[in-house]
Amino acid sequence: MNAPLTRWQAGDGAAPRHVAVIMDGNGRWAKKRGLPRTFGHSSGARQVRALVEHCADLGISHVTLFAFSSENWKRPADEVSSLMSLFVLYLEKEIRDMNLNGVRLKVIGDASRFDARLQKLIADAQSQTAGNTRITLTVAANYGGRWDMLEAVRRWQAAHPQRPVSELSEADIATYLSMADAPDPDLLIRTGGESRVSNFLLWQLAYAELYFTDVLWPDFSVQELDKALAWYADKDRRFGAVTQSVAS
Numbered sequence: 001m002n003a004p005l006t007r008w009q010a011g012d013g014a015a016p017r018h019v020a021v022i023m024d025g026n027g028r029w030a031k032k033r034g035l036p037r038t039f040g041h042s043s044g045a046r047q048v049r050a051l052v053e054h055c056a057d058l059g060i061s062h063v064t065l066f067a068f069s070s071e072n073w074k075r076p077a078d079e080v081s082s083l084m085s086l087f088v089l090y091l092e093k094e095i096r097d098m099n100l101n102g103v104r105l106k107v108i109g110d111a112s113r114f115d116a117r118l119q120k121l122i123a124d125a126q127s128q129t130a131g132n133t134r135i136t137l138t139v140a141a142n143y144g145g146r147w148d149m150l151e152a153v154r155r156w157q158a159a160h161p162q163r164p165v166s167e168l169s170e171a172d173i174a175t176y177l178s179m180a181d182a183p184d185p186d187l188l189i190r191t192g193g194e195s196r197v198s199n200f201l202l203w204q205l206a207y208a209e210l211y212f213t214d215v216l217w218p219d220f221s222v223q224e225l226d227k228a229l230a231w232y233a234d235k236d237r238r239f240g241a242v243t244q245s246v247a248s
């Protein structure tokens, strides 16, 4: 097994500042073992800490994890409620160590649908970790990219009731999106074998490199993360322009 990457080792490539992850495949991981789907979710949740730590060690400043989509309410009620309990447990258990490790926690998504206890835990966790600067961990919960864009436009309009929508710019929308204070993701990782974005950060992923792997989320180790980062390091990010070598 290769030793994990230490500081960013990317040849000439710039380090990703922001890595976003669609953590998919928990249910299939459990099914393969004859276990209920919820075992997959709890095993998946246990992976998070080591991966965030590894990103922080590499100098990646933002990690964003898709934990629950605005469409995941369509799942059976017992699965939804065990995902909510897991989120509560995660917040209760991890905040102390996040503070020790310099992790700032942010939660994006429509929290209004969560019960009062979870809403309070989210608010407390964010305020208790707000001063940490080593890495920002954003958890997307009841999040949808379309919801985010619609909210941004609505919030812009509420803040500028006199301005006609013809004056609304891309920069205005970006200011009101839920990830407004983060750079756009450089790298999106999706585990679990599907090659789709499933309504994650639609606006912000415009120029992300998209890495899809069959590895199921509970099996996504630090070594697997290093593979994704090595793949990213080889990319020629043109942003619509031409690189020097192509131009000449």
Ligand code: IPE
Pocket: 023, 024, 025, 026, 027, 028, 029, 067, 068, 069, 072, 083, 192
């Ligand atoms: C991802 O794993 C976790 C959530 C969507 C909450 P899944 O639960 O989607 O696992 P699969 O895709 O059914 O294997």
Ligand code: IPE
Pocket: 022, 023, 024, 025, 066, 067, 068, 069, 072, 194, 196, 198
């Ligand atoms: C995406 O996974 C959402 C999360 C990982 C939280 P899903 O399992 O919900 O996505 P689909 O249904 O396969 O598109």
Ligand code: MG
Pocket: 024, 025, 026, 192
């Ligand atoms: Mg899935």
